[in-house]
Amino acid sequence: MGKITFIEHDNTEHVTEFEAGTTLMQIAVDNAVPGIDGDCGGECACGTCHMIVADEWFGKTGSIGDAEEQMLSMTPERAQTSRLGCQVRTTEAMDGMTVHLPEFQM
Amino acid sequence: MTISEKQTTVIVGGGHAAGALMTILLQKKYQHEVVLVGEEPHPPYQRPPLSKNYLAGEVDQASLYLKPRVVYEKAGQQLRLGVRVEQIDRDNKTIRLSDQSTLKYDQLVLATGSHVRRLRAPGSDLQGIHYLHDITDTDALREKLVPGKRLVIVGGGYIGLEVAASATKKGVNVTVLEAADRLMQRVTGPEMSAFFYAKHRGAGVDVRLNTAVTGFEAGDQGRVAGVTLADGGTVPADVVLVSIGVIPETALAEAAGLPCDDGIVVDEFARTGDPDILAIGDCTHHRNLFFEKMQRLESVANAVDQARTAAATLMGEEKPYDSAPWFWSNQYDVRLQMVGLSQNSDQRVLRGSAEDKEFAVFYLREGSVIAVDAVNLPVAFMVGKQLVQHRKSVCAKALSDPRTDLKSLV
Numbered sequence: 001m002g003k004i005t006f007i008e009h010d011n012t013e014h015v016t017e018f019e020a021g022t023t024l025m026q027i028a029v030d031n032a033v034p035g036i037d038g039d040c041g042g043e044c045a046c047g048t049c050h051m052i053v054a055d056e057w058f059g060k061t062g063s064i065g066d067a068e069e070q071m072l073s074m075t076p077e078r079a080q081t082s083r084l085g086c087q088v089r090t091t092e093a094m095d096g097m098t099v100h101l102p103e104f105q106m
Numbered sequence: 107m108t109i110s111e112k113q114t115t116v117i118v119g120g121g122h123a124a125g126a127l128m129t130i131l132l133q134k135k136y137q138h139e140v141v142l143v144g145e146e147p148h149p150p151y152q153r154p155p156l157s158k159n160y161l162a163g164e165v166d167q168a169s170l171y172l173k174p175r176v177v178y179e180k181a182g183q184q185l186r187l188g189v190r191v192e193q194i195d196r197d198n199k200t201i202r203l204s205d206q207s208t209l210k211y212d213q214l215v216l217a218t219g220s221h222v223r224r225l226r227a228p229g230s231d232l233q234g235i236h237y238l239h240d241i242t243d244t245d246a247l248r249e250k251l252v253p254g255k256r257l258v259i260v261g262g263g264y265i266g267l268e269v270a271a272s273a274t275k276k277g278v279n280v281t282v283l284e285a286a287d288r289l290m291q292r293v294t295g296p297e298m299s300a301f302f303y304a305k306h307r308g309a310g311v312d313v314r315l316n317t318a319v320t321g322f323e324a325g326d327q328g329r330v331a332g333v334t335l336a337d338g339g340t341v342p343a344d345v346v347l348v349s350i351g352v353i354p355e356t357a358l359a360e361a362a363g364l365p366c367d368d369g370i371v372v373d374e375f376a377r378t379g380d381p382d383i384l385a386i387g388d389c390t391h392h393r394n395l396f397f398e399k400m401q402r403l404e405s406v407a408n409a410v411d412q413a414r415t416a417a418a419t420l421m422g423e424e425k426p427y428d429s430a431p432w433f434w435s436n437q438y439d440v441r442l443q444m445v446g447l448s449q450n451s452d453q454r455v456l457r458g459s460a461e462d463k464e465f466a467v468f469y470l471r472e473g474s475v476i477a478v479d480a481v482n483l484p485v486a487f488m489v490g491k492q493l494v495q496h497r498k499s500v501c502a503k504a505l506s507d508p509r510t511d512l513k514s515l516v
Contacts, residue, residue: 029172030174030177032129032132032133032181034133035133037129037130037414039406039410040406040434041154041172044484045434045443046434047484047488067484070485071484071487071488073485074488074489106492
């Protein structure tokens with residue numbers, strides 16, 4: 001059990017508790033973080049769970065797969081530390097992480 | 107607002123649209139009481155994995171749930187599961203449930219989904235003939251998928267083909283019988299049909315096109331032993347899956363006198379003929395501003411998008427439904443992502459080739475992109491989403507030229 005903070009584009013913060021192993025997308029859905037509805041259920045099929053990980057935490061989120069990279073390459077607010085939330089499975093090492101949400105999802 | 111002004115919004119149905127609406131209302135801090143009444147014992151869950159990795163035994167039941175049940179309750183939302191809505195009394199704004207209780211509503215949202223189309227033919231009530239629509243159906247079919255058994259699938263659409271792929275993975279001998287002259291005829295173009303035909307044949311599935319089914323042959327103890335064909339032949343079977351589409355579930359709405367026509371008729375704000383009743387998802391025949399006409403869609407994207415529309419309507423905002431539909435399917439190592447509806451295209455442009463296992467078909471009408479089907483090429487899907495949503499005119503030559511960066515076309 002640890003904490004991850006989601007910050008909306010308008011700076012509204014959502015401090016959430018998570019169990020390692022849950023994806024960032026699922027944590028956002030479980031905590032009703034606005035804008036993350038996990039449309040495809042985590043299949044990396046829809047591109048609607050774009051999140052921007054705080055720089056210092058990005059290295060802990062694992063590598064970006066080819067499909068995820070292709071999906072991210074077309075998201076308008078792509079940043080250096082962008083991920084699709086459904087493709088990041090949380091670990092104990094992410095306790096305290098901050099994740100920013102873009103203004104719009106695709 | 108005082109407590110006495112608190113109203114009750116009841117959602118009828120426990121599928122994806124209902125679940126998405128619950129979450130979106132929480133996100134938007136909806137102030138009224140929300141109660142979901144679902145016939146299945148499960149909280150809202152993802153249906154797409156049923157024919158894919160859930161059937162293949164790769165994921166467990168809990169992972170299908172949109173959220174664990176406790177998460178709704180912690181947020182103050184009620185789930186009444188395992189109970190059916192028997193009747194809507196619009197005059198008294200109450201619904202009657204199968205446990206004989208009644209529930210008062212201020213706003214009602216019908217998210218009743220669809221039910222499978224049954225094949226009525228001689229022998230169709232034999233043991234061993236399956237349909238696939240919910241967890242119970244899938245568990246029953248999964249039990250029968252034992253290596254070496256013969257599974258005959260009637261219908262070569264998404265569900266039939268996804269089951270064919272999942273069953274093949276488990277060592278089952280699969281035959282697919284399709285009445286049309288190509289697979290997935292209703293949802294995709296001929297190039298994609300040919301690609302999936304080759305893919306399934308290559309995996310050892312006996313795919314038969316132009317093959318109409320006339321009935322089922324009985325074996326021992328009332329069990330199905332074969333599927334009989336219009337040409338007089340029989341295909342031996344240990345298990346049969348009939349996957350020939352779904353029918354919108356409108357019985358409750360019809361009995362309540364709400365306008366229905368191939369679905370519960372709603373406007374672009376998800377409103378039915380009754381100002382206090384909305385309807386969302388597979389069950390609706392809805393006015394869709396993207397298509398500028400009435401439309402019925404069977405998809406998760408439609409369920410979620412209409413849930414967003416309904417949430418806005420419930421909160422007094424007007425956000426018409428105007429998104430381009432999208433779909434996906436996984437079969438073997440193929441990830442198919444689709445956006446738009448391709449049926450009315452007048453030109454098809456191929457990018458890449460099927461041999462490369464990464465390609466896309468762009469469907470144009472009068473020069474504008476109306477749909478894209480992408481195989482293992484997510485970037486084409488994402489570019490397609492934007493081209494289709496904005497009905498962009500794109501030069502066909504640029505689309506097919508591998509030197510064109512797809513992103514430059516948006």
